[in-house]
Amino acid sequence: MDVLYTLSVFSGALAQVIMASTSISILAEHPGPLSLTGSEAEVQLQVYEENQHRFSHESLLDSRVILNFHRIFGEPYSPNYDVYLVAGTQGNSLEYIGTLSFFSVAPKSPENSEGANLKIKIESPVREMLGNEAQSHQSITLLLKPQDVTDTPVSVDIEFIFLCYVPKG
Secondary structure, three states, X not given: OOOOOOHHXXXXXXXXXXXXXXXXXXXXXXXXXXXXXXXXEEEEEEEOHHHHHHXXXXXXXXXXXXXXXXXXXXXXOOOOEEEEEEEHHHOOEEEEEEEEOOOOXXXXXXXXXXXXXXXXXXXXXXXXXXXXXXXXXXXXXXXXXXXXXXOOOOOEEEEEEEEEEEEOO
16 A cells, blocks of 8 residues: 555545545645635646656556645635646646636635545646656646636635546556
């Protein structure tokens, strides 16, 4: 079983799900909350050294890699954000991963203490580029770009961002 770190910072329900499935490994995570306010945001995911072998070309071919945005709070009319991998090994090219739509988010409140969760499945060839970044830099850089510009900044808060490895089969 791979070592899973920082489970204590995740909500109890998420930690139980991850621990119940020994085949899921957290490969990298953003070490703190992120607030999106309508402008571009660069995010560093720190790679777990113990799970770095999962970034090998062979491992990535036989797995699903999922980027998770967990415990999201904000307003339903928040702009969508496109998510890109900043591929330093490719001359800092931007490689599209997917889009975050905040249609179902709501402000944090006693009635909404868990927030929303969004996932993006990372496909080839970006999955392999992501592996190259992790092996070369010990971190992965993402760029979140709003699709729309709003007159009044609308804040969306994301408590956790983490990258998971799920073997196929």
